[in-house]
Amino acid sequence: MAINELRAISTFVTAAELGSLRKTAAALNISPQAASQALAQLEQHLNLRLFHRTTRSMALTDEGRRFLEEAQPSLVGLQRALRSAKRAKDEIAGPLRIVGPRSTFQPVLWPLIDEFCQRHPGVVPDVQLEDRVGNWVEDRVDVGFRLGLSPHEGLIARRLLPVQLIVCASPAYLKAHGAPETIAALQSHRCSVFRNPGTGQVVPWRLKSGNDEVQQPVVPTICTNDEMLELRAVLAGRVLGQLAGLTAAPYIRAKQLVPLLVDHIPDRYSYFVYYGSRNAQPARARAFIELALERLVNNTEYVLSMKELRAAARGARAMPS
Numbered sequence: 001m002a003i004n005e006l007r008a009i010s011t012f013v014t015a016a017e018l019g020s021l022r023k024t025a026a027a028l029n030i031s032p033q034a035a036s037q038a039l040a041q042l043e044q045h046l047n048l049r050l051f052h053r054t055t056r057s058m059a060l061t062d063e064g065r066r067f068l069e070e071a072q073p074s075l076v077g078l079q080r081a082l083r084s085a086k087r088a089k090d091e092i093a094g095p096l097r098i099v100g101p102r103s104t105f106q107p108v109l110w111p112l113i114d115e116f117c118q119r120h121p122g123v124v125p126d127v128q129l130e131d132r133v134g135n136w137v138e139d140r141v142d143v144g145f146r147l148g149l150s151p152h153e154g155l156i157a158r159r160l161l162p163v164q165l166i167v168c169a170s171p172a173y174l175k176a177h178g179a180p181e182t183i184a185a186l187q188s189h190r191c192s193v194f195r196n197p198g199t200g201q202v203v204p205w206r207l208k209s210g211n212d213e214v215q216q217p218v219v220p221t222i223c224t225n226d227e228m229l230e231l232r233a234v235l236a237g238r239v240l241g242q243l244a245g246l247t248a249a250p251y252i253r254a255k256q257l258v259p260l261l262v263d264h265i266p267d268r269y270s271y272f273v274y275y276g277s278r279n280a281q282p283a284r285a286r287a288f289i290e291l292a293l294e295r296l297v298n299n300t301e302y303v304l305s306m307k308e309l310r311a312a313a314r315g316a317r318a319m320p321s
Contacts, residue, residue, distance in 0.1 A: 100145035164224030164245030172237030
């Protein structure tokens with residue numbers, strides 16, 4: 001007969017402490033018959049008699065007393081560990097391992113972490129930003145952010161907001177070089193090209209053409225793996241750049257950048273938050289995910305409407321070529 005050793009030992013220790021099967025059963029929320037059966041199974045499993053029992057009383061044998069001395073400290077330690085683990089799971093405190101892309105996402109992530117830590121000062125964020133997609137288990141991730149769907153099987157992904165890839169120019173560039181009116185016209189313009197820091201590969205410009213997405217070759221005037229340097233080059237009027245909407249939105253709204261070819265912005269990309277379990281998460285991870293969803297899902301601060309884009313693009317037509 002199979003034996004649940006942990007339950008049997010717990011029943012034995014409780015019975016030794018209380019000296020009564022009825023009290024033991026009540027303490028463990030089981031029937032007296034179940035308590036008696038657990039003790040009988042343990043004695044059979046050990047091939048030892050642990051109690052002298054009558055219908056009215058029970059007392060430890062010498063072997064039972066020795067077994068109690070060995071088992072009780074370990075059982076108390078195990079029960080303490082179980083309580084501690086449950087308390088840690090329910091407590092919004094402790095380390096929180098967060099991963100995400102280095103490119104484009106920093107302006108979104110810092111306000112989120114800042115607000116979360118003000119709410120829960122006991123949490124210690126451990127944030128790793130890089131553009132490679134790492135291994136969820138090896139990296140010990142609690143919460144991750146990625147562009148596109150998570151590539152890891154068995155993870156839960158929740159959509160946050162679309163990623164707009166917007167061709168942008170500064171007013172200074174438009175005054176000097178004019179604006180491209182078509183996708184093909186980009187080949188005659190000075191352009192920036194982004195090199196993915198994770199793979200080392202040049203990221204092609206992606207544009208919408210009808211219902212399809214096309215990769216548009218451009219002649220690079222500058223190539224970099226740093227999004228902020230690329231942004232500075234575009235703001236300085238040296239090049240056109242295809243920038244993420246998260247990066248470009250505040251500069252477009254401030255009229256420091258002008259969106260171009262707005263009808264060709266691809267619409268298939270999104271940011272997602274992902275995590276490993278709906279139910280077994282620590283409370284700190286669950287609270288951070290809830291805040292991310294609350295603050296980021298379709299947040300208009302980071303996404304330009306088509307109405308905004310077209311109004312801003314009209315500024316390009318006013319620039320002399």
